[in-house]
Amino acid sequence: MIFHVLTIFPEFFEGPFAHGVVKRAADSGIVSIRIHNLRDWTHDRHRTVDDRPFGGGEGMVLKPEPVFEAVEAIWPERGEGRKALLLSAQGRRFDQAMANRLAKERELLLLCGRYEGVDERVAAHLADDEISIGNYVLSGGELAAAVVVDSVARLIPGVLGNETSAAFDSFQESGHGEGLLDCPHWTRPAEFRGWKAPEVLLNGNHEEIRKFRREAAREKTAKLRPDLLG
Numbered sequence: 001m002i003f004h005v006l007t008i009f010p011e012f013f014e015g016p017f018a019h020g021v022v023k024r025a026a027d028s029g030i031v032s033i034r035i036h037n038l039r040d041w042t043h044d045r046h047r048t049v050d051d052r053p054f055g056g057g058e059g060m061v062l063k064p065e066p067v068f069e070a071v072e073a074i075w076p077e078r079g080e081g082r083k084a085l086l087l088s089a090q091g092r093r094f095d096q097a098m099a100n101r102l103a104k105e106r107e108l109l110l111l112c113g114r115y116e117g118v119d120e121r122v123a124a125h126l127a128d129d130e131i132s133i134g135n136y137v138l139s140g141g142e143l144a145a146a147v148v149v150d151s152v153a154r155l156i157p158g159v160l161g162n163e164t165s166a167a168f169d170s171f172q173e174s175g176h177g178e179g180l181l182d183c184p185h186w187t188r189p190a191e192f193r194g195w196k197a198p199e200v201l202l203n204g205n206h207e208e209i210r211k212f213r214r215e216a217a218r219e220k221t222a223k224l225r226p227d228l229l230g
């Protein structure tokens with residue numbers, strides 16, 4: 001899978017992709033992450049990417065020309081398996097089901113907004129979808145793009161060492177089932193400050209452990225995210 005990110009702050013991504021699962025996936029060639037500087041598609045001395053909003057008001061808006069030119073240069077042809085996604089507080093809500101769908105694409109191109117946002121013609125005529133990582137406003141699309149890359153990359157076959165571990169993650173329909181939260185986890189020591197790990201997890205009976213985990217996942221979901229129980 002190839003992830004493209006279009007941003008005015010390419011250096012932002014030196015951090016998020018330099019560790020752990022995503023870095024290993026990139027190093028092994030299972031994913032490729034290509035960061036593109038939006039200013040490379042400007043044609044003036046100041047490399048201008050923004051302008052004032054029509055109608056007046058505060059702030060600046062990212063201009064359409066460099067964004068269109070960048071996407072058309074990165075992908076001279078669009079078509080099957082390629083999705084351009086505009087990160088936007090106004091977008092469709094990103095969730096695990098969307099991450100699963102996106103993990104089946106060949107290439108994703110994530111368009112990061114800044115300032116007051118991006119000229120609306122990008123959402124209307126260039127992006128395949130507009131996606132939000134939650135009901136709050138970030139200062140830019142870069143953090144949101146990093147979230148999307150991380151959560152999609154871990155679902156690509158071969159990225160996680162143990163093929164089943166993504167299946168048991170919270171919100172997955174597989175694993176403990178029905179999109180619940182993951183079960184709680186404990187590790188050594190078996191007793192810490194008087195708090196014991198559940199006995200059943202220590203007894204080696206896989207059927208009992210499986211049942212306990214399923215029930216514990218259900219209880220935790222009921223307590224913290226009853227909305228997921230439908």
Ligand code: SAM
Pocket residue numbers: 086087088089090111112113114115116117118131132133134135136137138139140141142144
């Ligand atoms: N004026 C916009 C609004 O109220 O919807 C907010 C613009 S925000 C300051 C600048 C950029 O951050 C957006 O263009 C978008 O790319 C990104 N952004 C902000 N919140 C986001 C969210 N919840 N999910 C994804 N991207 C977000």
